[in-house]
Amino acid sequence: MAPIYLDYNASTPIDPAVALAMRPFLDEAFGNPSSAHWASTPAKTALEHARGQIAALLGCAPDGIVFTSGGSEANNLAIKGTFFALRHKGEHIVTTTVEHPAVLAPCRFLEQLGAAVTYVPVDSTGRVDPEDVRRAITPGTILISVMHANNEVGTIQLIEELGALAREHGVRFHTDAAQSAGKIATKVDTLGVDLLTIAGHKLYAPKGVGALYVRGGARLEPLIHGAGHEHGRRAGTESALLAVGLGAACALASDLEPMARVHALRDRFWDALQEGFGDRIVLNGHPQHRLPNTLSVSFVGMIGAELLSRLDGVAASTGSACHAGRVELSPVLAAMDVPEKVGMGAVRFSLGRATTETEIDTIVDQLRAVTS
Template sequence: MTAIYLDNNASTPIDPSVAAAMRPYLEEAFGNPSSGHWASTPAKAALEKARGQVAALLDSEPDEIVFTSGGSEANNLAIKGTFFALKHKGEHIITTAVEHPAVLAPCRFLEQLGATVTYLPVDSTGRVEPEAVRRAITPRTILISVMHANNEVGTIQPIEEIGAVAREHGIRFHTDAAQSVGKIPTKVDALGVDLLTIAGHKLYAPKGIGALYVRRGVTLEPLIHGAGHELGRRAGTESALLAVGLGAACALATDLEPMTGIRRLRDHLWEALQHRFGERIVLNGHPEHRLPNTVSVSFVGVAGAEVLAKLDGVAASTGSACHAGRVELSPVLAAMGVPEEIGMGAVRFSLGRITNEAEIDAVVDQLRTHMLPAGSPGGS
């Protein structure tokens, strides 16, 4: 069996250069970065170098970067931290129906504490209209949170336009960029965001490390209270080891040229699937405003889990989830209005830096062999 990994939106492998940067910190520079002696000095220096590398990727300042345990914590800090810091001004939050659970769950939690949340609908491609954001704003709105790119279908949201709406009304704007960082440009001023989430394991860094960009002047109530780490925004002794990994990955991600090749492979995969399956396959998400590595398709009349079960050695994801013994349509596809008979056949192939054309062709050949009966169109 040849192992083919096409689930990079779920998690990426640690890049060799990232692992090499981290390796010395497994045994050296073990001191607490906050201590003021010889053992802490190299750890502190490594931490701040990594902070600068993250900031450079976002074109921000190093003191605007807060290290977290990952994307979920960063999203929670952005949303809950804003609510608790600004609830004296209002309690209204605007988000979308296709956000990651790490955004939707905090919003639902805050509703129990008095927050009012507007979950904006999206169109059939998964995009939200900036004017819909504008119409949802009230005098009590304190936060807008819209993901940069969707993890399931890859649709890229009009963040720049939404950012302009937020600035016009003086409302704080957060974007979950866990899926977009390292794949498309994520300069914070160009996007017009006040808060931006990074998840390390989505861009070839280890799991357990992430970051939240916090624009200067933006106040947040910490989720974790304690000593004054991260300029008082996130208590807890920082891990120089993990920060170095994220920093090295962000330095690697400043070069987006590899995405050109990945985009070509993505298009090659979609074109090959169209050629093989014709009307039996449907693209999920926006045909143009889409991550360069993501192909979400639905095999009409077949469950996505059945498709994956027939693939030997291929790691990919379905667009549905199994709960209590029954398969349910993905909430993202449901919000896009995808019919159940189509959405239940959803499969997401997410390519990475190590994906090659031979692997793409092998996957298409497997699909043709296992899914098309002899004599059917494209099955010869």
């Protein structure tokens, strides 16, 4: 049986059009984009074209785009860069309990350096209440960081409301859009964000490249100091190869029409699981406000990892881990107060552009067979 990939939230394959755009930069255009001679010109031109493609996806000016090595670096630059640039104004950061480790770990690191961090809870669907964020703000708050959509359960946060709240209090606002870019709209002015993270390998570009949007005038202390690349915000010679890949992927991602088909497939999958399992299956995350490709479900009374191991050639993720005979829920499910009996059977299926109806039907048949 052909393998079936349903782990697109973990990583996507490189789109053929992206690979084609990158190909010339493996053989030619090898010059340093910062040099001032004939060998650098093609690389510099390609780099800036890619910057414009990313800016078009986000609805911002190209000079607001900073190339990074991926989503983790972009999140670290947004959080640490803000803290070190603005700590003279305050040292308080507000975030949530369901953020990606690339947000939570920098926050915990900064706590060792004197930062005060408030981790706002979420409800049972994984959503944060903007009023809880409002109550968390203090005169010393310099940054609010709330992810656009959760990588595990797909829940979409009320970013526009949170952005308005941040502006009202004069607080810088960051959102991690690594999971949402290319799946739902991510225009920075609509969202009301000052900083926004994207990761290449989440939207059909290579691993090892990402970007941080920085609203004009938002000063950041660089994580990497050197020759002042990226307008002094991230030192290090840029890779035209990787930038071209990310730019081409963002150009493709600007068209959200393919996600309508993915959304329909996701709903077909959920309907079939409900029909086949009834009250033995539970949806994790918000029933309406979640990513169109993400289906996190719990098979009640089962262990997700064991269930996946019985499937033939299916790549997906679990929401729990078994250590020494004990099941531990993921931090996200724990923060949502998912009961252990439910959460231990969590499996995340994340669909992509290449997912087919036949694959969905095959997995449903397999699940019925291994649980009967």
